[in-house]
Amino acid sequence: ALRNEEAQFFEIINAGMPRAEKLIADSAARGARAVPGREAFDLLQTYGFPPELIETLAVEQGLGLDWEGFRQAQRRHEEASGAGRRTAVFKEGPLHELKKTVHETQFAGYEADAVDGAVVVGLIVGDQLSYLLDEIDGKQPAVVVLDKTPFYGEMGGQVGDTGELVAPGVRFEVTDTQVEDGLILHIGYLREGKLGYRDTVWARVNAERRxxxxxxxxxxxxxxxxxxxxxxxxxxxxxxxxxxxxxxxxxxxxxxxxxxxxxxxxxxxxxxxxxxxxxxxxxxxxxxxxxxxxxxxxxxxxxxxxxxxxxxxxxxxxxxxxxxxxxxxxxxxxxxxxxxxxxxxxxxxxxxxxxxxxxxxQMEKALSQAALVLRTAPEAVPERVEALLQEVRQLKRQAAAASKTEGVGVERLVAQAAEVAGVKVIVTQLPGATPQAMRELIDQLRRKASPVAVLLASKENEGRVTLVAGLSRDLTDRGLDAVQWARAAAAVMGGGGGGRADLAQAGGKQPEKLAEALETARTAIRDWLERLPAASSPASQPLAN
The missing domain is CATH 3.30.980.10 (Threonyl-trna Synthetase; Chain A, domain 2)
Known part of the structure; x- marks a missing residue:
């Protein structure tokens, strides 16, 4: 028997130890001074892991155990389960006295949900044995012990039964059932009449709940x-x-x-x-x-x-x-x-x-509501959500890039622009900007400072460079081509591009040559502008570099 008890003890310790160690580690990681008492009590309740051992382990890590929190959790549990009443009952007191004459309760709940003719062999109110419960006592919880019962007491992880004990003019509501030392304890409240020692009752379990x-x-x-x-x-x-x-x-x-x-x-x-x-x-x-x-x-x-x-x-x-x-x-x-x-x-x-x-x-209802909001069939919700997430991610990238271009400032770019043959020339790098953000910035510059020639560059995370070139309408009318300009710069980085005469996009695979590419763009536009016919002259053919 001693070996069995020892084996049982070590089984409990082995099962609870990983939890206890994790609890202590989490507490230390949070910078706490003590292990939470409520969680220590949960370990005791679920696995029987002793709080004293948790405290010993915690001390080794420079922590204590929140005993006040432990006792509060214990009190809350007792109030919810009736354990507070049981604590007094289980001590050498009323239960001890009752065990002298009543050794165990006969459990008849495997075969039936109700038993007639059950005899009251014990009544406990507070920490006192009683011979009579009356309506006044119904205001406080009590424990009724029967000689036989269909009520299952909490054990082995299964919660205790609820139900009622009834007799003519008497009803005792059972709100919890516990087991101690062979006795099944019906914990609850007297709702009607009087219930006395040796009275006979009909013990009826809440069958639907059972x-x-x-x-x-x-x-x-x-x-x-x-x-x-x-x-x-x-x-x-x-x-x-x-x-x-x-x-x-x-x-x-x-x-x-x-x-x-x-x-x-x-x-x-x-x-x-x-x-x-x-x-x-x-x-x-x-x-x-x-x-x-x-x-x-x-x-x-x-x-x-x-x-x-x-x-x-x-x-x-x-x-x-x-x-x-x-x-x-x-x-x-x-x-x-x-x-x-x-x-x-x-x-x-x-x-x-x-x-x-x-x-x-409830899950189906939630899915149907999601499908209604997304305007799609329920089975298509996952794909629709994924598409929306992709769209959100893209918008976030664009917003981030836009915030970077906003910081550049149209006024500042115009003020810093070079001037060639009466045309403002802006060739610069905008780190992290998306092609869309650069196109929008070029539109703003063309509205602000025409005639203007703009070429913007941005490095991407994948190690590529994106170029966007734009020309005001009067420059394209005079024969300049943004596609040729963008391609000239991209060629330096081993790339190419395309687009329209007024707006083009290009890319390069050698970002380390970006500075050289931008200088090529400056030289090319300067040469073209200096050779460009006067604004009043008829439009000529596109100029080549």
């Missing part, structure tokens, strides 16, 4: 099977949480699952649902169950005689939770999240039944 929990729990077994089939037999469950039509499943895996892997898991589980395989359970010696290949789940303590839950001929696990009778009753299985929770540990969050259906409907 069936939703069954769906989620049986689905975890199907998911466990699917993970081992598709990721490998080394995949093991490392923790779980089962709630109405919702489940959280932790498993060992070093990398994030690919979309096609998640799809394969969903298909596998839903295929087993459609298979309508019977789900059965039986009691047997633990050794026999192990020989049959039944999976033993992480963190569970198993007695000598265990309960084996089987789904068809493909899943067999040791489990004490409540389950469906057929896989078809799961209805639908949908994975909604896959994430890392610690080094080497991944977590899948999934929905079952109507919760899964509603999730899919």
């Amino acid at each position: 069936q939703a929990i069954r769906r989620a729990h049986s689905a975890t077994h199907l998911l466990h099977y699917a993970l081992r089939k598709h990721l490998g037999p080394h995949t093991q469950q490392k923790g779980s949480k089962v709630e109405p039509d919702a489940l959280r499943f932790d498993f060992n895996c070093d990398t994030a699952l690919e979309p096609d892997q998640i799809e394969a898991l969903e298909r596998e589980v839903n295929a087993r649902v459609l298979e309508a395989a019977p789900i059965q359970w039986m009691l047997m010696p633990k050794e026999e169950a192990q020989k049959l290949g039944a999976m033993m789940l992480f963190g569970e303590k198993y007695p000598d005689v265990v309960r084996v839950v089987s789904a068809g001929d493909f899943s067999r696990e040791l489990c004490g939770g409540t389950h469906l009778t057929n896989t078809a009753q799961v209805g639908l299985f949908k994975i909604v999240a896959e994430e890392s929770v610690a080094k080497g540990i991944r977590r899948i969050t999934a929905l079952t039944g109507m919760a899964a259906f509603e999730h899919i409907r």
Whole structure:
């Protein structure tokens, strides 16, 4: 027994250690002075990892543990789950006294959702045993212990049942069910009448909620099977949480699952649902169950005689939770999240039944709304979004380039322009400007300072140079050609170009020769302008360099 306890302890430490180390590392990276108490409490709740060990590890990294935050998280949990009442009950006090006469509660919830003739063998209000609950006591929570009950107490990752205990003129609302030392504790409020020691009640579980929990729990077994089939037999469950039509499943895996892997898991589980395989359970010696290949789940303590839950001929696990009778009753299985929770540990969050259906409907609704806004068919939304993203990226590049050309200033360029034969000549480089931005700047210069000849250059990230040349209308009328001008400069860099007489674009593959190309452009336009006929003369043929 001692060896078993030791093995269980080290199993908990090994599972929780990566999480604890990540928590401490993240805290240090944020510059925090202490590990957050709330997250330390989460480690305790989920894996049983002791906060004292977290503090020891944190001290080694120069940090402390936020014990106040830990206690606040603990209090919030107790208020939400009724654990505050349980804490007092579990101490040597009312529960200890009750255990002297009541050794355990008979659980009848595998076969039924309701039990008639259940006898009240214990009543606890605050930290006191009581023999009578009346309507005044209904204002504060209480604990009722029965000799037999269909209520499942929170255990093995499965949440406790809710429901009610009723008798003529009496109703006790059960808001949570817990288990301690063999006793099943019905935690809740007296809503009607009086409830006394040795009274007989009808214990009735919220059947709809329980069936939703069954769906989620049986689905975890199907998911466990699917993970081992598709990721490998080394995949093991490392923790779980089962709630109405919702489940959280932790498993060992070093990398994030690919979309096609998640799809394969969903298909596998839903295929087993459609298979309508019977789900059965039986009691047997633990050794026999192990020989049959039944999976033993992480963190569970198993007695000598265990309960084996089987789904068809493909899943067999040791489990004490409540389950469906057929896989078809799961209805639908949908994975909604896959994430890392610690080094080497991944977590899948999934929905079952109507919760899964509603999730899919919400996704379809969102897709339909997106298609309506984008004015396309739902199946074409991804392509449309990608096209819009490309357009946005292009606009951002243009805006960035435009901001650079704005900083140049038309007035400044005109003021710095050279003048040849009465024509303003602007030949310059604009780093990072796009061809569109340079064309727009040339348009502004032609409106501002005609007659004008402009050649602008910009280096691109790919190691190319773009040239844009523009001439005012009066210059083209007199025979000058922007295409010839741009080509003359581009040729120096091993490139060429084209366009119209008034606006041309060219490029070069040797950006290291840009300065030489710009000087060639200055020389060429100067020579052409000096040989150009007077403005009053008839237009001549285009001049060649």
